[in-house]
Amino acid sequence: MKPYNKNLKQASHDLRNNMTDAEKLLWSRLRNKQILGLQFYRQKPILNYIVDFYCPAANLVIECDGSQHFTQEGLEADRIRDEALAQLGLKVLRFDNGQVMGRIDDVVEEVYQCCLDRLADESP
Template sequence: MKPYNKNLKQPSRDLRNNMTDAEQLLWQRLRRKQILGLQFYRQKPLLNFIVDFYCPTVNLVIECDGGQHFTEDGLVADQNRDYALSELGLRALRFSNHQILTETDAVMEQVYYIAKHRLEFPSCET
């Protein structure tokens, strides 16, 4: 099990109950093992973060980024977060909310491709 801050348990529950439209749409396509039979979790605490979606089998994190992520501070914070997650062997995929809402099939194809590659080549960096 990956390390997490126990203090993030309740905030994580709150986020699951208040998902954005983009998160809801993506969750409809990830839940119930629809991609390669893989189990995804939503709003999962990892380290000192709460990631939007997480698949432990392929060490994959998916982030839905709203406008705050495209500010200078947001970009730096995301870069630091992605680095910390990569130190645990996790691969973070980032999609803008707009991209998820308007290019859902393309987003899902990319998730499928990365997940499939990580299943086939677990030690490879993708």
Template sequence: MRPYNKKLKQSSRDLRKNMTDAEQLLWQRIRRKQILGLQFYRQKPILNFIVDFYCPAASLVIECDGGQHYTKLGLEADQNRDHTLSELGLVTLRFTNHQILTELDVVVEQIYYVVRQRLESI
């Protein structure tokens, strides 16, 4: 189990109840062990972050990024977050909400490919 801040538990629950359209759409394709029989979690607290999706078996984080992620501050914050998570051995995949909404099959194929690669290297 990855370390997390217990104070984020309620925020994580709130985020699960209020997922974006892109998050909901992607969740329908990765939940219930649909990718190589692996469990994904949504809105999972890790350290002081809440990641959109997390697959512990593949040490994989998936982020669905809206417009706020593409500002100067947003890009810096994401870069710092990704670096911190990588120090735990986690790989972060980022997709724009637009990608998920318009190219869902391509996004799922990329997740499948990365998960397969990660399992082979672990």
């Protein structure tokens, strides 16, 4: 079980109800165990962050990044966040909204391959 900040519960609920178009599209391809039968969660609190998508079996976080992530401040905040999540053994995959909206099949294939790799690394 990853560290959970219960104070983020309402914020994560609000984010689930107000997903971006890119998040909605990606969620349509992750939900219902469509990738290797793996369960994904959306807008999941971990530490003091809310990650866009989380797969506990593969220790994988997926982020859909809008333009605010590509400012100097956004890039630095993401670097710090990714480091903190990596300390928990989580791999973070980042896709910008344009990738998700324009090349969803490529994005899903990358997620699929990453899950395969992560599961293979954890098997005895």
